Amino acid sequence: MTEAELSLFLEASVRLGIPLALAALGETISERSGVINIGLEGSIIAGALGGALGALAFGSAGLGVLTGAAAGMLVAAVFAAFAVGLGADQIITGTAVTLGGLGMTGAVYQARFGATGTELSLPTLQALPLPFLERIPLVGSALFAQAPTAYVAYVLAPMLWYWLFRTPAGLELRAVGEAPDAAKAAGVRVRRVRFLATLVGGVLAGVAGAHLALAHAGTFAENMSAGKGFIAIAVVVLGRWNPLLVLGAALFFGAASALQFFLQALGFDLPYQLFLALPYLLTLAALGGWVGRARAPAALAIPWESE
Amino acid sequence: MVDGGAGGRFARTRWEPVAISLGAIGLTGLVGAVLLLAGGFDPLAAAAAMVRGSVGSWDVFVSITLVRSVPLILTGLAVALAFRAGVWNIGAEGQLYAGAVAAAGVGLAGGGLPAVLLVPAVLCAALAAGAAWAVLPMLMRVRLGVGEVITTILMNFVGIHMAAYMVHGPLQESRGVFPQTDAIAEAARLPPLLPGTRLHVGFAVAALLALGMTVFLHRSRAGFRIRAVGASPEAAHVSGRIDARRVLVGCFLVSGAVAGLAGGVEVAGVTHALYEDLSPGWGYTAIAVALLAGLEPLGVLVTGLLFGALQAGAGAMQRDAGIPAAWVGVVEALVILAVLGLDRLRRTGGRVLPGIRIGGGGGA
Amino acid sequence: GGGDAPEAEPTLRVALLTSGPVSDAGWYAGAYEGLMRIEQQFGAQVSHQQTATPAEFDEAFIAYATSGYDLIFAHGNEYQDAAIRAGERFPELTIVVSGGGRVSGNVAPLIFRLEEGSYLAGMAAAAMTESGIVGMVGGVEIPPARGTFVAFEAGARSVDPDIEVLEVFTGDWNDVAAAKEATVAQLSRGADVVIHNLDAASFAVFQAVREARAAGRTTWAVGMNSDQNDVAPDVIIGSAVIRIADAFVETVRMWQAGEVGGAAIYASTRQDVIDFVFNPELLDRVPPEIVQRVSEARDMIRAGTLDVPRIEFVEGEAGVR
Amino acid sequence: MTRPLARLGGIERRFGAVLALDGADLEIRAGEVHGVLGANGAGKSTLLNVLGGMLAPDAGVVEIEGRAVRLGSPRDAWALGIALVHQHFTLVPRLSALENLALGAGHRRGLAGDLEKLMARTGLRVPLDARVEQLGVGDRQRIEILKALLRDPRVLVLDEPTAVLTPDEVDGLFGLLKELAADGRAVVLVAHKLDEVLGVADRITVLRNGRTVLTGPSAGRSVPELVRAMVGGDAVDPIALGLTGVDAGATGAMSRPPAERGETTTSARALHAGGVVVRLRGAALADRSGPGVHGVDLEIRRGEIVGVAGVEGNGQRALALLASGRAVPDSGSAELPSGIGFIPQDRSTEGLIAEFDLVENVGLALQREPEYVRGPWMRWDAVRDAAERIRERFEVAAPSVTTLAGALSGGNQQRVIVGRELTLARDFLVAENPTRGLDVAAAAFVHAELRRMATEGVGVLLVSTDLDEVLGLSNRVYAIARGRLHDVPEERRTREGVGAFMLGGTADG
Numbered sequence A: 001m002t003e004a005e006l007s008l009f010l011e012a013s014v015r016l017g018i019p020l021a022l023a024a025l026g027e028t029i030s031e032r033s034g035v036i037n038i039g040l041e042g043s044i045i046a047g048a049l050g051g052a053l054g055a056l057a058f059g060s061a062g063l064g065v066l067t068g069a070a071a072g073m074l075v076a077a078v079f080a081a082f083a084v085g086l087g088a089d090q091i092i093t094g095t096a097v098t099l100g101g102l103g104m105t106g107a108v109y110q111a112r113f114g115a116t117g118t119e120l121s122l123p124t125l126q127a128l129p130l131p132f133l134e135r136i137p138l139v140g141s142a143l144f145a146q147a148p149t150a151y152v153a154y155v156l157a158p159m160l161w162y163w164l165f166r167t168p169a170g171l172e173l174r175a176v177g178e179a180p181d182a183a184k185a186a187g188v189r190v191r192r193v194r195f196l197a198t199l200v201g202g203v204l205a206g207v208a209g210a211h212l213a214l215a216h217a218g219t220f221a222e223n224m225s226a227g228k229g230f231i232a233i234a235v236v237v238l239g240r241w242n243p244l245l246v247l248g249a250a251l252f253f254g255a256a257s258a259l260q261f262f263l264q265a266l267g268f269d270l271p272y273q274l275f276l277a278l279p280y281l282l283t284l285a286a287l288g289g290w291v292g293r294a295r296a297p298a299a300l301a302i303p304w305e306s307e
Numbered sequence B: 001m002v003d004g005g006a007g008g009r010f011a012r013t014r015w016e017p018v019a020i021s022l023g024a025i026g027l028t029g030l031v032g033a034v035l036l037l038a039g040g041f042d043p044l045a046a047a048a049a050m051v052r053g054s055v056g057s058w059d060v061f062v063s064i065t066l067v068r069s070v071p072l073i074l075t076g077l078a079v080a081l082a083f084r085a086g087v088w089n090i091g092a093e094g095q096l097y098a099g100a101v102a103a104a105g106v107g108l109a110g111g112g113l114p115a116v117l118l119v120p121a122v123l124c125a126a127l128a129a130g131a132a133w134a135v136l137p138m139l140m141r142v143r144l145g146v147g148e149v150i151t152t153i154l155m156n157f158v159g160i161h162m163a164a165y166m167v168h169g170p171l172q173e174s175r176g177v178f179p180q181t182d183a184i185a186e187a188a189r190l191p192p193l194l195p196g197t198r199l200h201v202g203f204a205v206a207a208l209l210a211l212g213m214t215v216f217l218h219r220s221r222a223g224f225r226i227r228a229v230g231a232s233p234e235a236a237h238v239s240g241r242i243d244a245r246r247v248l249v250g251c252f253l254v255s256g257a258v259a260g261l262a263g264g265v266e267v268a269g270v271t272h273a274l275y276e277d278l279s280p281g282w283g284y285t286a287i288a289v290a291l292l293a294g295l296e297p298l299g300v301l302v303t304g305l306l307f308g309a310l311q312a313g314a315g316a317m318q319r320d321a322g323i324p325a326a327w328v329g330v331v332e333a334l335v336i337l338a339v340l341g342l343d344r345l346r347r348t349g350g351r352v353l354p355g356i357r358i359g360g361g362g363g364a
Numbered sequence C: 001g002g003g004d005a006p007e008a009e010p011t012l013r014v015a016l017l018t019s020g021p022v023s024d025a026g027w028y029a030g031a032y033e034g035l036m037r038i039e040q041q042f043g044a045q046v047s048h049q050q051t052a053t054p055a056e057f058d059e060a061f062i063a064y065a066t067s068g069y070d071l072i073f074a075h076g077n078e079y080q081d082a083a084i085r086a087g088e089r090f091p092e093l094t095i096v097v098s099g100g101g102r103v104s105g106n107v108a109p110l111i112f113r114l115e116e117g118s119y120l121a122g123m124a125a126a127a128m129t130e131s132g133i134v135g136m137v138g139g140v141e142i143p144p145a146r147g148t149f150v151a152f153e154a155g156a157r158s159v160d161p162d163i164e165v166l167e168v169f170t171g172d173w174n175d176v177a178a179a180k181e182a183t184v185a186q187l188s189r190g191a192d193v194v195i196h197n198l199d200a201a202s203f204a205v206f207q208a209v210r211e212a213r214a215a216g217r218t219t220w221a222v223g224m225n226s227d228q229n230d231v232a233p234d235v236i237i238g239s240a241v242i243r244i245a246d247a248f249v250e251t252v253r254m255w256q257a258g259e260v261g262g263a264a265i266y267a268s269t270r271q272d273v274i275d276f277v278f279n280p281e282l283l284d285r286v287p288p289e290i291v292q293r294v295s296e297a298r299d300m301i302r303a304g305t306l307d308v309p310r311i312e313f314v315e316g317e318a319g320v321r
Numbered sequence D: 001m002t003r004p005l006a007r008l009g010g011i012e013r014r015f016g017a018v019l020a021l022d023g024a025d026l027e028i029r030a031g032e033v034h035g036v037l038g039a040n041g042a043g044k045s046t047l048l049n050v051l052g053g054m055l056a057p058d059a060g061v062v063e064i065e066g067r068a069v070r071l072g073s074p075r076d077a078w079a080l081g082i083a084l085v086h087q088h089f090t091l092v093p094r095l096s097a098l099e100n101l102a103l104g105a106g107h108r109r110g111l112a113g114d115l116e117k118l119m120a121r122t123g124l125r126v127p128l129d130a131r132v133e134q135l136g137v138g139d140r141q142r143i144e145i146l147k148a149l150l151r152d153p154r155v156l157v158l159d160e161p162t163a164v165l166t167p168d169e170v171d172g173l174f175g176l177l178k179e180l181a182a183d184g185r186a187v188v189l190v191a192h193k194l195d196e197v198l199g200v201a202d203r204i205t206v207l208r209n210g211r212t213v214l215t216g217p218s219a220g221r222s223v224p225e226l227v228r229a230m231v232g233g234d235a236v237d238p239i240a241l242g243l244t245g246v247d248a249g250a251t252g253a254m255s256r257p258p259a260e261r262g263e264t265t266t267s268a269r270a271l272h273a274g275g276v277v278v279r280l281r282g283a284a285l286a287d288r289s290g291p292g293v294h295g296v297d298l299e300i301r302r303g304e305i306v307g308v309a310g311v312e313g314n315g316q317r318a319l320a321l322l323a324s325g326r327a328v329p330d331s332g333s334a335e336l337p338s339g340i341g342f343i344p345q346d347r348s349t350e351g352l353i354a355e356f357d358l359v360e361n362v363g364l365a366l367q368r369e370p371e372y373v374r375g376p377w378m379r380w381d382a383v384r385d386a387a388e389r390i391r392e393r394f395e396v397a398a399p400s401v402t403t404l405a406g407a408l409s410g411g412n413q414q415r416v417i418v419g420r421e422l423t424l425a426r427d428f429l430v431a432e433n434p435t436r437g438l439d440v441a442a443a444a445f446v447h448a449e450l451r452r453m454a455t456e457g458v459g460v461l462l463v464s465t466d467l468d469e470v471l472g473l474s475n476r477v478y479a480i481a482r483g484r485l486h487d488v489p490e491e492r493r494t495r496e497g498v499g500a501f502m503l504g505g506t507a508d509g
């Protein structure tokens, strides 16, 4: 690739990585508290629709992101009520919430725009190039000429890292995810922590969805989340439950996905299905290569009941 | 009580899943009705269609509900076995596709053979392919200590694209036009279980497998060892002197094989050709099916039927009551949540649904 | 839902099968509109099911046949095998398979000659491009999709013989992210006019073109399947449209006249089902002589004097001509 | 001190079918060390958990300084100055000692500083930066105690803190407890070694079957009296009681003559002629958590009890795994017989499967024995009978053999394991801290069983941190330090003597 193409490739990598990064950062928080939210997909699609409707209603993409976040949180709250409140199995609950999220968004979309949908064109999030930074050779335009939501991810990763590993609250969250009974004995409100962590995950998944609708596509389509929830969960593992690494992992996956389009555009004449499998194969390789024995939070996915 | 040791964490009578399911349907009805009304649809018509389309008539029940439940039961059994051994195989979907591709391949190639040879060959190919699809995650777990939850999810995506590639490439129909294979040889197709219906012997296979697996888990030493390793690898090693790694490897592969069988049975029994989007996510639904059954194989038979009926009824809801497909997803979600809710409320102390233990990560 | 019409003579019962949501404002939405029009114009009792898997195809056919439906529109080639099976089992039933390739006594493919529209689109694109490179972004690589691209390319070459054409398939009609990146990749390869053959994901193509425009390039997009001109009036020079609803209504008429079955039904510019419509808001940007040439070409295609290359995929017909 | 600092009255608590507390009372006064005694399953931990805000009582009152209070969570208890050291560790394994101590301590500047002071004052030292999962039980126990002390409690509640501490540490801890009491605080202590308790406690309360059966000053009370109060019967096992310097063979009237075979008082020495049943030669085994062992040469004959004393975390784990055939030596050789029983020290995670019932837990070990399988099948009927036998002979307090192991109190869990492993130990038995956390009667019973096995010609390897136990039972004694075995000559077999060998090699306290 020429340098121009390379930087275009990097731009694409970041664009594809950002929604994953947002969702995965949220999932990192909830998984660190011992809650694996397979319902993430539901939060993302809800965020996309919520974002679209909000942007239309207020005529502002910015407000759309907020409504998207709210929608994502709403879905996560349903998940948490069952998985945290009732202590129901997290995997089943997540499966159901994903099903319901995809269905409900479709239902709402049709209720709002008619059975055959409509050619929505929304107020979109314009790319917001950062002065100076954008001029950094090669990576500048890739990293710093993105939609504002991208910068949210950049800022959030280090903040979450600091919060998790350097503050008492973060310590409590990790303790809840490692050994809830011990955490409770230390006076941590296990359920509340898990509940709130799950909500945070939902908010960020919602923002990711809003990003898809408002920054990426400029529209909403049923099932437009296209499995990104699952990929985000994989990204969390690839990032070893560490916000900084998770951001990196998301961008890595973005690059792996971007590769397929560039190889196709460059006229490599392989069947495209093989290109489509590429990101997953690369991620597997990465897992085998360096993630090694990265350990999940010990209490991940285990329902917890006091007493 | 049939088996001395059947108790433990999953102790529950065979019929509990049924009871829970029935109660759940009632509860769902309520919430669902409210939502449907809000959406401007007639809940009663929907319910009626649901029932008619799933258990409305013997033919509907046999030709649609039972046929639908086969892949759910098989993948559900695959998941249940793996989870029992503490192997968190979320990869049934990919293994199913691998099995389907292999079955289609053999079914197309083995044209000359008689059914008595070809049908078993097709199913064996599916088993082998499913197991093969589980090898990589299995190795990554035991050799590198990479948790299988993520690797199996990734293998799902790879498997789906692999199948898509097959129907666009090597296995594409002879005219090379549409993304599908030719129809597999007559001799490769599963014979009907009940003549005159769509129900194929795959259902019998699934039912027998469920029965056999129950006996195996609760009566055989190997089955007991599997449960022990799943419940506590440390205790299994120190007190039982059980080689946890061998159990883990075995269950991972067998689980993959059974999931692969699901794909093979679907191709050989229903579609008779390989298409893209063969599965609507059975491999994921299977997790709910298995866990709702408390990982009891016979329970899986029941919950698999429940989900089969659910999906069959869903189709009818669209056709007869004009409920859009999107709403159907909502209703299915409601049913699952209702089952969960009831299960938790009914329970007094002691988890009935085991928490899937992803925690502790890889380390075999 | 199926509202019962007054029981004068036995009401016509028509069903529609789609394997995607009809809310896509495109391929499936068009079919659903057709179904609604059939309900109104013929007082027919209609029903729709969105199927998810091949396993459901047989089910749906059987269910509709046994509950007395006369005519089923199966809107996609994926239904063809199940349609043939159902056709054998239920001789009374008639099944029309959009884009299908297999024919039987009571199963007829409904072939949309969208190639004719995309040929005209190609001419327009060739006229608009400055870089001499145009791009095509497809979803799943199936004959109808390939066909439109082949014709698009031919149309473009008829205007500019040494135009360069790029082609990408994302593998998914609805994955907006993939469509967006595929388009960006092509724009980055120098393409400045992009046509798509996608479903809901098409919006992402327009979005990408818009953004390139915002970045200072003169880039254009071409709408497809339905008239998308007002989706992105600022970048879409025109749309190659299928008026699916018209085709469905026309098909019902043919069925009532007993003319459906045994052969493929072709819907093309002749019946005005297929067309290329310039975006009125951008008409001033298009060289008038091209508008002229396009309408001439349309007439020639109608008259059969201009032969648009296409991929034949109906049984008995040869491959690419 | 007239008005009690804390009072629990008529506390009831039920766990499913089990009535753990049945109207128990406890009265704690400022300035006292209060000993709480009771057999396994008596309800001690449950009662203290109620006081610590971990468990909500089903009925009864909790009063602090005469005021009725509701302790909904540990936070509520701390607010009232009550800190609890749990019987079972409540640490987060993957967090560092410091993080564990900081957990729940809230925003707190100079925590490390305070800790340094505290460790200096109390002599309880722990490596603050090490991850807890890498630390031995001793360190973990110290962390637990420090955690409680950090809160500067008015009422300090310790549930069996001494079980895993070295004699010196125990003395140190008791000294500390006395100091705390001296400056007007109250200390509640649970321990099974009655002499320990009598030594430090001002007043005592004895629980039986969830009821308070005796409470009052400890002065002038005798061990047998307490035992009688605790278990009804009179089990007096000097070793279990911690009365030092006893001769293994002679003394020790057992709680109850072993069922089938009549009373046997034959000294194990009688069988010294027995042939070698276990032979370790230059055996070495690495161990992630601990030093492992190296250069172990050990021969054990039929009928002898070989004791290995040592401070926790000096290679006992590796030694036990080697001798029990659970691990093969990295180098050197291990010749083992076929019929081996193994009583692992960690009963909850290694000895039993909490969510399995007793039948399955017995089957867990018996599934390797031919008589309990037929072809590929388990003979569950046979296993069930075996479980029933164990439940009766070893007096496991469980409603039935289909009770989940997790619902048993520590003592009863241990009884199940001992019973199970004894049936396996035809040739050789490895016992790792077999009486840790057991009440007097249970401990006495286990000791009697170990002796009986020896007299029946089984070789026994007793690995224990309890010096009295090792000295009291063993024919030969080794000390283990830094993964090496040191033979302790006859004349040096005293607390002090062995202690010297133990510490001689040890690095960590």
Ligand SMILES: Nc1ncnc2c1ncn2[C@@H]1O[C@H](COP(=O)(O)OP(=O)(O)OP(=O)(O)O)[C@@H](O)[C@H]1O
Pocket: A080, A081, A084, A085, A086, A184, A188, A189, A190, A191, A192, A193, A195, A306, D073
């Ligand atoms: N069933 C539920 N539905 C919704 N939210 C819940 C539910 N259960 C708990 N929560 C949320 O969790 C918070 C804490 O709940 P709860 O006090 O029961 O557990 P906890 O105090 O955190 O844990 P522990 O009881 O062990 O201290 C509640 O304030 C509420 O916000």
Ligand SMILES: Nc1ncnc2c1ncn2[C@@H]1O[C@H](COP(=O)(O)OP(=O)(O)OP(=O)(O)O)[C@@H](O)[C@H]1O
Pocket: A307, D015, D016, D018, D019, D020, D038, D039, D040, D041, D042, D043, D044, D045, D046, D047, D087, D406, D407, D408, D409, D410, D411, D412, D437, D439
């Ligand atoms: N979480 C629980 N679930 C069920 N039963 C329990 C639970 N905790 C305690 N029990 C039961 O309550 C009774 C009292 O248990 P507790 O732990 O208080 O006894 P203890 O006096 O502390 O015994 P030990 O000396 O062995 O620690 C026992 O019979 C035990 O089986």
Ligand SMILES: [Mg+2]
Pocket: A306, D073
């Ligand atoms: Mg609470």
Ligand SMILES: [Mg+2]
Pocket: D044, D045, D046, D087, D159
């Ligand atoms: Mg206790």
